[in-house]
Amino acid sequence: MIEFDHVTKTYPDGTTAVRDFSLTVPSHTTTVLLGSSGCGKTTLLRMVNRMVEPTSGEVRIDGETVSSRPPVQLRRSIGYVMQHSGLMPHRRVVDNIATVPRLNGVSRGAAQERARDLMELVDLAPELARRYPAQLSGGQQQRVGVARALADDPNILLMDEPFGAVDPLVRVELQSQLRRLQVQLRKTIIFVTHDIDEALALGDQIVVLRSGGEVAQIGTPRELVEEPADAFVSRFLGLQDGRRRLHASPRVGGGWTVVDDTGRPVGLIEGEDGTEPAAPSPEGC
Amino acid sequence: MTHLMEALQWVLSAESWAGPGGLGVRTAEHLWYTLLALVLSTAIALPAGLVIGHTGRGRALAVLSTGAARALPTLGIITLAGLAVGIGLKAPMIAFVVLAVPSIIAGAYSGVEAVDRRVVDAARAQGLSPWQVLVTVEVPLGLRLILGGVRLATLQVIATATLAAYVGAGGLGRPLFLGLRNHDYAMMLGASLVVIAVAILVDALFIAALRILRRIPGIH
Amino acid sequence: MDWALANLPRILSLTVDHLLLSLPAVAAAFLLALPLGRVADRLGRLREPLLGSAGLLYAIPSLPLFIVLPILIGTGVRDALNVIVALTLFGLALMVRSAADAFGAVSQDVRLAAVAVGQSRWGAFLTVELPLAGPALLAGLRVVSVSTISLVSVSAVLGVASLGSLFTDGFQRGIVPSIAAGIIMTVLLAVVVDLLLVGLGRLAMPWQRTQARRAGS
Numbered sequence: 183m184i185e186f187d188h189v190t191k192t193y194p195d196g197t198t199a200v201r202d203f204s205l206t207v208p209s210h211t212t213t214v215l216l217g218s219s220g221c222g223k224t225t226l227l228r229m230v231n232r233m234v235e236p237t238s239g240e241v242r243i244d245g246e247t248v249s250s251r252p253p254v255q256l257r258r259s260i261g262y263v264m265q266h267s268g269l270m271p272h273r274r275v276v277d278n279i280a281t282v283p284r285l286n287g288v289s290r291g292a293a294q295e296r297a298r299d300l301m302e303l304v305d306l307a308p309e310l311a312r313r314y315p316a317q318l319s320g321g322q323q324q325r326v327g328v329a330r331a332l333a334d335d336p337n338i339l340l341m342d343e344p345f346g347a348v349d350p351l352v353r354v355e356l357q358s359q360l361r362r363l364q365v366q367l368r369k370t371i372i373f374v375t376h377d378i379d380e381a382l383a384l385g386d387q388i389v390v391l392r393s394g395g396e397v398a399q400i401g402t403p404r405e406l407v408e409e410p411a412d413a414f415v416s417r418f419l420g421l422q423d424g425r426r427r428l429h430a431s432p433r434v435g436g437g438w439t440v441v442d443d444t445g446r447p448v449g450l451i452e453g454e455d456g457t458e459p460a461a462p463s464p465e466g467c
Numbered sequence: 468m469t470h471l472m473e474a475l476q477w478v479l480s481a482e483s484w485a486g487p488g489g490l491g492v493r494t495a496e497h498l499w500y501t502l503l504a505l506v507l508s509t510a511i512a513l514p515a516g517l518v519i520g521h522t523g524r525g526r527a528l529a530v531l532s533t534g535a536a537r538a539l540p541t542l543g544i545i546t547l548a549g550l551a552v553g554i555g556l557k558a559p560m561i562a563f564v565v566l567a568v569p570s571i572i573a574g575a576y577s578g579v580e581a582v583d584r585r586v587v588d589a590a591r592a593q594g595l596s597p598w599q600v601l602v603t604v605e606v607p608l609g610l611r612l613i614l615g616g617v618r619l620a621t622l623q624v625i626a627t628a629t630l631a632a633y634v635g636a637g638g639l640g641r642p643l644f645l646g647l648r649n650h651d652y653a654m655m656l657g658a659s660l661v662v663i664a665v666a667i668l669v670d671a672l673f674i675a676a677l678r679i680l681r682r683i684p685g686i687h
Numbered sequence: 688m689d690w691a692l693a694n695l696p697r698i699l700s701l702t703v704d705h706l707l708l709s710l711p712a713v714a715a716a717f718l719l720a721l722p723l724g725r726v727a728d729r730l731g732r733l734r735e736p737l738l739g740s741a742g743l744l745y746a747i748p749s750l751p752l753f754i755v756l757p758i759l760i761g762t763g764v765r766d767a768l769n770v771i772v773a774l775t776l777f778g779l780a781l782m783v784r785s786a787a788d789a790f791g792a793v794s795q796d797v798r799l800a801a802v803a804v805g806q807s808r809w810g811a812f813l814t815v816e817l818p819l820a821g822p823a824l825l826a827g828l829r830v831v832s833v834s835t836i837s838l839v840s841v842s843a844v845l846g847v848a849s850l851g852s853l854f855t856d857g858f859q860r861g862i863v864p865s866i867a868a869g870i871i872m873t874v875l876l877a878v879v880v881d882l883l884l885v886g887l888g889r890l891a892m893p894w895q896r897t898q899a900r901r902a903g904s
């Protein structure tokens with residue numbers, strides 16, 4: 183469990199990035215911090231591994247305040263993935279992944295073996311191990327970034343817009359892979375994004391932020407969509423524009439087609455168990 | 468052109484190289500001064516430059532002083548040191564270090580600064596200590612620029628070492644000034660050619676080293 | 688201070704000598720480097736070898752060059768022209784690379800756009816490329832001027848009059864203030880010329896006010 187307890191961050195230049203922010207992140211779940219650019223997401227994330235020190239308030243991991251732990255050691259126990267993979271360009275893929283185990287004193291051979299296991303876990307072909315980061319595609323680099331963060335089996339994974347810089351197709355692929363991994367690994371993940379689809383796809387809990395790190399709403403994806411707290415959240419989720427105002431219309435040959443506000447099709451409706459739904463009202467949701 | 472032929476003849480004759488005042492000893496002295504000066508100034512300047520690049524502290528001062536150092540006249544420094552500490556190796560050594568330090572500092576901090584901040588940031592996030600970040604990320608990735616600073620300093624010292632003889636030390640400046648004083652054109656010219664050859668050879672070594680570094684992925 | 692006051696006329700006349708040696712060399716290096724740099728930038732695969740060998744010139748220590756050069760150009764060792772040519776070569780070694788990089792940084796798009804709106808290539812060079820490369824050229828020029836002004840003094844050991852003469856005289860007669868005055872005047876001269884260049888840069892490139900101040904540092 184990670185707790186943000188009334189944290190505030192004012193940078194030396196006077197910018198207050200986060201003001202009096204509190205949040206509890208339950209263990210073994212994915213919490214998404216969702217907000218537009220500059221609202222303090224990265225600042226919050228970095229408070230967890232002490233890349234940023236709060237001006238006031240504290241962050242606790244399992245009840246213990248992080249400020250009591252030496253930053254370097256703390257960071258080695260927490261996985262971190264960032265938008266631009268930040269891989270070391272002069273180290274081979276396998277050595278990049280093995281970074282933290284090596285720092286923690288694992289022998290070179292064992293660390294590399296571990297790295298190869300992780301490459302398999304994130305669907306990277308073994309022959310990529312000896313390549314340099316510049317010889318990989320953007321999507322592959324992000325996979326390496328994820329593998330590196332997982333290398334020493336941390337309990338906590340911090341992800342700062344990890345899929346923000348790859349093309350939409352690869353992004354969806356990486357998201358579903360992360361979901362599969364999470365079923366298997368059950369890490370405590372804090373995931374930062376400004377992409378609402380990504381948030382809905384990955385979050386067990388979503389925190390919608392206004393500027394200054396102010397919480398607009400906390401809830402499950404479903405709660406957010408069904409009961410947006412206010413106009414800001416509703417606008418942020420796109421509930422007010424046509425994209426998420428969906429309608430069901432009868433499908434030729436039975437069943438229902440879902441269309442958006444402008445009448446463009448976005449999908450088909452099936453019941454929870456795969457059967458046809460009883461009777462959605464043809465107009466409005 | 469006859470001067471040139473005579474000079475070449477002088478350089479190529481065995482007796483010019485032999486003996487305690489011969490070209491062999493003078494070249495060795497020249498290289499020895501250069502090496503000593505580089506070791507001394509690197510020991511001072513490299514840590515300073517790396518710390519400035521790593522922390523960003525003292526940068527304005529470093530920029531200012533390296534700019535000012537470029538304006539310092541070599542001959543002025545070496546003669547001033549000569550009057551201050553007397554004839555011998557100490558005076559030129561002081562001048563060498565004064566002239567070499569700014570180039571090495573400038574190379575070191577610009578090398579560290581040129582490293583992609585995102586890579587450094589990621590390294591910190593993985594839990595590398597500041598020292599590990601410096602040694603395993605910033606220094607290797609900035610190596611070309613760091614070495615570029617040392618190269619500049621080396622050229623400067625080799626040139627200045629020629630002036631060392633003017634304040635009573637050895638080196639290839641010795642036959643050069645001797646020839647100058649005695650109107651012995653062959654000697655003066657010959658010694659000049661040897662200095663030029665030494666400088667170009669040493670620089671070629673640096674160029675080769677930098678070229679090898681360029682092949683290593685990610686190195687700036 | 689007393690020494691400097693007593694010898695003020697001599698210091699001033701040596702300063703003039705110093706400028707007469709260094710300024711022509713800086714100007715010549717700059718003017719020659721423009722076409723050379725522009726051509727070098729367009730040489731494709733030959734670019735690096737060419738710039739590399741120009742750079743190698745910089746590796747040559749100044750004193751030996753002052754001595755060797757007369758054989759090649761037929762002057763005397765103590766000729767002012769000899770010193771000026773040598774300093775021009777050093778300036779070129781630095782400036783050709785700066786000029787090539789400066790022109791290289793002007794994007795091909797901008798250049799083509801100028802030609803596309805109907806400017807001649809020469810016109811495009813004068814009105815588009817040169818102004819855009821201006822700030823980087825100025826930065827290179829400033830480095831050349833500072834290092835040339837400090838290099839001149841070495842020629843004093845050959846008997847060419849410049850501020851360097853204050854070093855040789857001072858050393859031979861054991862007058863520390865003479866050497867100190869020479870160092871101070873050389874640095875002062877370098878700074879004044881540098882400020883003048885920055886000022887000229889602002890006059891010539893009024894749109895570049897802020898960048899020009901930072902360039903070359």
Ligand SMILES: Nc1ncnc2c1ncn2[C@@H]1O[C@H](COP(=O)(O)OP(=O)(O)OP(=O)(O)O)[C@@H](O)[C@H]1O
Nearest residue numbers: 193195197198199218219220221222223224225226
């Ligand atoms: N080191 C810093 N010094 C000063 N201000 C900063 C610093 N880092 C961030 N800020 C400011 O704090 C605010 C929040 O920044 P932060 O990086 O946390 O936002 P973010 O939500 O991650 O934005 P993005 O989506 O663009 O990554 C911004 O206004 C930013 O300009």
Ligand SMILES: [Mg+2]
Nearest residue numbers: 223224225342
């Ligand atoms: Mg951010």
